[in-house]
Amino acid sequence: MASNPSMLRSNRLAQVFLEGKGPAMGAWQMLPGSNVSRILARTGVDWVMVDCEHGNIDDAAMHEAVPAIAALGVSPIVRIPDLQGWMIKRALDSGAHGVRPGRPAGILVPLIRTVEEVESVVAAAKFPPLGRRGFGSPIAAQNFQPVPSFTEYLQQANEGLLTMVQIETKESLEAVEMIAPLVDVLFIGPFDLGNNIGHPIIDGKMDPELDEAIARVLKAANTAGKKGGIFCTDGEQARSYAEQGFHMISVATDYTALGAVMAQSLATAKGGVWKKAATY
Template identity: 75%
Template sequence: MSNMLTSNRLKQVLSQGNRPAMGFWQMLPGANLSRVLARAGADWVMVDCEHGNIDDAAMHEAVPAIAALGVSPIVRLPDLHPWMVKRALDTGAHGILVPLIRTVDEVKAVVAAAKFPPEGQRGFGSPFVLQNFGPGLTMTDYLQQANGSLLTMVQIETQEALDLVEEIAPLVDVVFVGPFDLGNNIDHPIINGKMDPELDQAIGRILKATVAAGKKCGIYCSSGEEARDPQFSQTSNSRSVGRGQTETAMAQKCVHQGCGKIFADTDEICRYHPGPPIFHEGQKGWRCCKPRVLTFEEFMAIEPCTEGKHSTTDLPPKVEKAEADPTLLAAANLPPPPPRAPITAPQHIPTPPPPTPDSEDDDESVEIPDGRVCRRKGCGVTYKKGPSREGEKCVHHPGAPIFHEGSKGYTCCKRRVLEFDQFMKIEGCKTKDRHLFVGSGKKDATGKGPDAGGEELLETVRYDYYQTQTAVIASFFLKKIDKEAAKVEFQERELALDLPTTDAPRTKRYKAQVPLYGSIDPAKSSFKILGTKLEVSLGKADGSSWPVLRSDDRLTGEILQIGRAGRA
């Protein structure tokens, strides 16, 4: 059976009697505001339906939001009607506060409305109460435990109630002082924060009656400074009245990160986080310790990693530095490493001039293949033999395609789209009188144009490599290599490549003798042909490091590290 009493934080603090129970007043609606107040280190939050802008619906939202964070939601009623008591407790509130009490009979009516039979007359049946008292609570549990677990509190703020306070105090759990209305009712109002001696004496009488009845007493304060004012010392002490005794130390809130407790004993152990919070790539934690979590609730629940004393300052106490490790000190006294040879700066090689741009018009001496597509971007017109080319209009994009942050378009015009299909349909922004199907028809070293048949010999291809302690892995980038016709021969200091492609209508071939920087073991070497490259694994003969792949490459002076670095 779940225990409601352990879920009522305010009642637990009052029962222990070793510190004041501190809380906040909520006068504006909103569950998020309720959660902010509950997270601020409170034992309770007063949902004020008397003077606050909180109606019945807002009350039903605020109460579970506060209780979900382990803080006691208390509802101050607009008036002392019994049906209001029932509505407040049916939200799952941990207690009620009834204002403007005047007679003993009114107090008895409040108590009767707050208790189930046989102690009172409260009706049973709210479906909202179970969520506010921990897991496992059943309706039967609530019915059996509510009378002893919920707090009934009344405000003494009228002359009539002050005159009867000795009779009222034994009937309720907490007697709460409303100093402003009480001062007004006894004709000694609080002016500019100053309290008349008569009002101070009246508050003292309420405190004395509460202590005599063995009950708890509280008072409303409008600021932290006011709570520490000597005029409020009696009632400040009365918050922690327990077993007929008063606590003489003024409670304060610890500001250490991860603590936030209300403390009166300055020697009490404080557990906190000395480091700042860290929120990085969705993970949350503290710099001072290792746990990392994903949700804010888990972050707030990370156990503090440091012990010290509570503090009311903004800065946590300094963490004592650990003594230096003697072995580290010895390592620091080691002689410096020998100087490394200077690295020769590579010589500047001038950038070759860009190739002459292809003609913007078709060479009339070059035959245009049937079905050739216009080479200008965004045009897409297909050539058909026969009809005259007079009257052609080529609508195209002279600029380059641009893809940036999800948008797509051309540099020559302003239109941007999101989908690639839409990008392909962007209408050209420039118009020429003729399409461009073959251009100038430049011929290569074999005397053949780009559309001629036969084979194109490539003088060079791009390559890259990396190495391990036992092998050099090199990649020669060439698309559509013919796996059946390709030849790779490994020699001790040379790599022979014959790589034809399957490109159409004209194939390509890369044929080369690659001089290697170091010696290899042909038996331990291998290759594989992929869709865009040839990858060869060259087994090293001596395990030495290769600063370059080819022996005819210029050395850059770089030092390559192989394997695992040693330790001092």
């Protein structure tokens, strides 16, 4: 199955992964609006996560965000609200990017618990005979230049569709070595992972047990030849995880970054000193 070089060139995340010179840095979009999408995409990030789980982004807003991000040469990834098949289909049909040559879609599925759930997610993300995804949306291919034909999209999607699952439950951590070979990226949600293993992040403090769990997930990804990703709350933390060898790192969210910048500017205007708020 031949890849399409033009689709590869339009995929920023794919280029970063293939070059292997450092992690793909990204931003998290929680606020709706294509202007917000464009602001984030112009910051220099490699990808933007369109958060339909905890963000204030519905289906229509997702379909506006994805092309706005892709038009600026940045890879849009969609975090769906749940692992239901129809949600996976809608996210893929929006045209989010993937990570390998000519691979046209990317999703992040939260709160995975079992190998069987991961297998179901993968099946929902692939066309027959490998899965059960329905085919027919002309929107999915529009975010590549030149736009691939229906046939090109169909021929390439199954082979390298980017499927990412979040490791953030005790069950998924215990099965992470079996889950890793099934997907492209293991993406850690530190908040939920800490909560679910009995070591929540309190006042920014991460227990050694949570650090060990995070290291286990990265090791599982590396052993399986896959990528390890993690959610961070600021640049300092992102830099730390980059040094640990993570391949895909979220640096900040639009919501928290907007509040922090405004608070800092206001403190300066009043002649005071801005005190950085806790990142967790």
